[in-house]
Amino acid sequence: MEQLSLFDYAETAAPLASRLRPNTLDSFIGQTHLLGPGRLLRQLIDQDTIPSMIFWGPPGVGKTTLASIIAARTRADFINFSAVTSGIREIKEVMAKAEVSRQMGLRTLVFVDEIHRFNKAQQDAFLPYVEKGSIILIGATTENPSFEINAALLSRCRVFVLQALTDDDLVELLQRALTDDKGFGHLNVEIADELLRAIATFANGDARTALNALEMAVTNGEMSAEKTVVTREGLEQCISRKSLLYDKNGEEHYNLISALHKSMRNSDPDAAVYWLARMLEAGEDPLYIARRLIRFATEDVGLADHQALPLTVSVYQACHFLGMPECNIHLAQAVIYLSLAPRSNSVYKAYEHAKKDALNMLSEPVPLVIRNGVTGLMRDLNYGSGYIYAHDTEEKIARMDCLPESLKGARYYHPSESGQEGVQKERLARSLEYRNSSPDT
DSSP, X not given: OOOXXXXXXXXXXXXXXXXXXXXXXXXXXXXXXXXXXXXXXXXXXXXXXXXXXXXXXXXXXXXXXXXXXXXHHTTOEEEEEETTTOOHHHHHHHHHHHHHHHHTTOOEEEEEETGGGSOHHHHHHHHHHHHTTSOEEEEEESSOHHHHSOHHHHXXXXXXXXXXXXXXXXXXXXXXXXXXXXXXXXXXXXXXXXXXXXXXXXHTTOXXXXXXXXXXXXXXXXXXXXXXXXXXXXXXXXXXXXXXXXXXXXXXXXXXXXXXXXXXXXXXXXXXXXXXXXXXXXXXXXXXXXXXXXXXXXXXXXXXXXXXXXHHHHHHHHHHHHOTTTTHHHHHHHHHHHHHSOOOOXXXXXXXXXXXXXXXXXXXXXXXXXXXXXXXXXHHTTTTTTOOOGGGSTTSOOOOOXXXXXXXXXXXXXXXXXXXXXXXXXXXXXXXXXXXXXXXX
């Protein structure tokens, strides 16, 4: 069979993402938590008992595709609405037709993309038709439905959360595109597995982005009569970012996070921001970086700066709310702050030392004085005997040993004098002096 030229193919074919849109659940990739065997949504579809629903999830995870598959499986007319271009007049026209269909025994499935863009009046226009069953409404949104959809409408819909596709999901999709006749099956495309995974990383959970990137790479591949070859250099040009060819699970991932951590530890904000940018622009998950910053805030800054931990937790929340690219400056703020914060690893060292003793002495009994004597038998066994409630003392400190006998006098926390931890050092010294003194001194 004569091989079609890529130019001729591109001139006549729809975009790859459209050509490969699945039309059955078996060909649908991802969302196994909803569509796997025995899962609720799969059962509703198989039993043809679907209610009105809201699909909440990031772009490119299959919300529109899933709605069209459901419409075909449930033998209903499928109407695709866009919240961007449709107003109340269009809504009422469609609802009137749906009501006529209902009276004739036909169901209408109305899919509303970006339903969060509808205002309250537009959303209210759906409500009576959803209530009396004229339509099955499936809304798709990238925003939290609790905040963006009217409570009355939301209460009549089930919310299903669609998750971003994993890299493995996207690699499977890309491999299907290379072999499917609707994709590039006729071109004999040669592309390394690592490049497919690089595209998956670049797409960051978005199937449409992954397929568009593959289509561009193949279109610009090195063609011959026998095959089309996608090279690393060609892919880099198509996605315009060399650093995106980065394996989030490989050695470079750990090299870069190590570089970021050690640059901050060395109080070098310029190097730290550079390594941060390298990771983010390579497609690293911003929440992963935010989690590492939270760890750094305690491991390397600790009590020397009491704002380091709440700041990094706030930045994690900002990254969760905004995502990339908007959250990049929040991460940069945290990285610069941590790079210039006073240093203390006293908390880290205290736990590591205590962990060593704990593992070696797992059977060491809790001292009777700090056991809770909640029953008569426990009190008869001297549980809590001699316990002093610290708040009842003038110093707010009780002279009693809280460590097991074999560890009496052990010290794990050795505060530094860096930043605010100097205050902790003074307080600890006063506590030790009082607890080790006799009542008469």
